[in-house]
Amino acid sequence: MMRILALLGKELADLRQNPAVFLPAILTGFFSILLPFIVAVIVPNVTGERLSDSSDFEIALETYRTEPSLRGLDPEAAVQAWIFQQFLVLLVLTPVAGSMSVAAYSVIGEKQARTLEPLLATPLTTFELLAAKVLGSLVPAVVLTITCFALYVAGVVIFAEPGAFRALFTARSIGIVFVLGPLAALAALQLAVCVSSRVNDARSAQQIGALIILPVAGLLVMQLTGNFVLTVPFIAFLALILAGVNAALIALGIALFDRESILTRWK
């Protein structure tokens, strides 16, 4: 554990010296926050049309008749609450986008900088090395997610209809942001670190990000069109699957990490 913390400390110190690497994540977070405000607040204000007058949002009003904590909301607040809750899925993308480049460079970057060999010459085990590398990109990503969520809530409190923010504190919302988000990020980052330890080019590892972004984007579209509702039991089910995937990825990462190939075949 001490060795994981030692290397994690180095990873975080290195990131502090190079904050620009998180610019893509900050931009993704910013647009994830901005988009629902455009739909729920800015567009209705500009056009002068209330969202609750549109039959397109009938599903929102239906949903909130069954949600005890939101039953008392007026129709406009209910539609806004529904929109803000649906877009929470986008916040799940933020940590992944943010950490993907960090994770992708984690092993290949050390190799290219010729810092990997001295590191491998220490008592550090493969599990410790990979754990520190994954945490080194996950920790900042989770911090960023929490920051984005705090800003999101603050924005909803300030700009949306009174009470709409309550939708962000349901079990469903909290489950998406604080359980599914980090678990999905962990899986994506582990995959990126695995790939980073097998390829000669960090770009190959970075492309793995698409694998996680596509299903999340699909989930968002399905929810918005009313074809699918991310319920609490389904979130719990997904969380279990992701936990299993993460456990499998730890074993896979250790099996794939071949010290000898990395040292002798990479140029």
Added chain:
Amino acid sequence: MLVASHLTRRFGDRIAVEDVSFELAPGEIFALLGPNGAGKTTTLRMLAGLIRPSEGRISIGGETLTSGNAARLRSRVGFLTETPGLWERLDVRRNLLVYARLHGLPHPEQSVDAALETFDMRGRAREAAAHLSKGLKQRVALARTLLHQPDVVLLDEPTSGLDPESAREVRDLILRLRHERRIVLVSTHNLDEVERIATRVAILRSRLVAMDTPTALRARLFGVRVRVALGQPGYRFVHVLRDAGFVDTVEEGTSLSIAVKDAAAAAPQIVRLLVEANADIQTVTAEKPPLEQVYLKLLDQS
């Protein structure tokens, strides 16, 4: 004691190292010489527990290196890689501190302070590694290599690319390790450096071509010779020495080169014979062909 026994390493069909054996004792500085691609770095990596030998065995302090204990035995080895491999954005202190913690040192902060003091880097401790000169980077890398007080120190071309002053500093540090009774194995192309620091030399070309002290290697290849510089032409005295049993006496202008069994024992007799023959002796020295000549001859023969 570091023991390498019949080490062989193959990469596919290519044999990088073949049947290499040696034993190193504490306080020994062992130089590994050989052309590029001779297997020097592969040998060091095997000894550092980074790659497994295809055949053969390594033991450190009586314990055989296996995949099961490699992580633990790595803490008894310090490996200076060919390039310093510092984290460029981090300062010198942080670079060392991470390694102190990775080695599980009980007081990492104090260990780093001590290393900074020993390597005269205290004033540069807060500087990012990227801002250091090549010589200073190598010094930090050496400090990192020795931070955990390893019994075995493996140095891969430690003075490569350094200016003469920095190279001398590194050599002094290596000599200090000898006094601390550590086992030091240096891979290098710098024969002058080997001459200055090594107690034993091995010449590697996938297989061990030769292994001995520099003096013994010279004696094996060129024999032991005494050179006498004279104030007169040397040919006048050749017969004097040959008649006295020094059959292999060669005249070179005003010098004589005489093959002997033991330079120290033969020199007084040679001097006496020449003085009796009225020779004007200026200097008497043991002939010492440069190590480069020894190295090239051994490689030619291999």
